[in-house]
Amino acid sequence: MKKIIIAIDGFSSTGKSTLAKQLAKELGYVYVDTGAMYRAVTYFAMQNHWVFEEYLDKEQVVQNLNKVQLRFQFNDALGFAEMYLNGENVEKEIRTLEVSQKVSRIAEISEVRAKLVQQQQEMGQDKGIVMDGRDIGTVVFPEAELKIFMTASAETRAERRYKELLEKGQTVTYEEVLENVEQRDYIDTHREDSPLVQAEDAVVIDNSDLTREEQFAKVMELVKQKI
């Protein structure tokens, strides 16, 4: 069977990672969550007080990028890889609303994007990979064999994200989460470097009214046509 690259892009909280994990498991592929990489750089900047509230010291972030070492390590018990920042597991730290509120501004920095895109391209050298993000089908792997673009209404996405955060024990309101989803959509689609756009050859999946199973079955049909 032919090994391919599956690129999954789309708005935040559209269930990209759920779908990507299901596909990777089914196909025995590597799953890479590129959002985790942008989140880890953001967490690093937060720890150093280069980003807080409206303030962002872009120069410091850029100058210290060589001190950011990112690595994914597979967790057998969970069945997927976790993000390590300079040797420390930061999965929990990078999934907070606070990081979500700052990450899109860090992701606007071209030097950050260049560094992460290069790492992502290296990870896909041998194919057999499912990667999700915002620019995978357009910038990281424009030659990917299968490109999926996921979308759903902002309210549906905020509702899902809100439930997830509550389950993780975080104290947030639905309004805060909705505001964050809308704000990230805006920044991600309007930034100069690699804005979130649908690749011309991407298949659009609107999952507002699809169950996980229906969505998975639909995408597996597309995969089978390519392998």
Ligand code: C5P
């Ligand atoms: O996928 P996730 O929601 O975790 O991504 C967090 C943020 O990282 C996005 O809102 C976006 O600003 C940024 N991102 C990006 N390019 C990617 C992946 C994520 O700009 N490939």
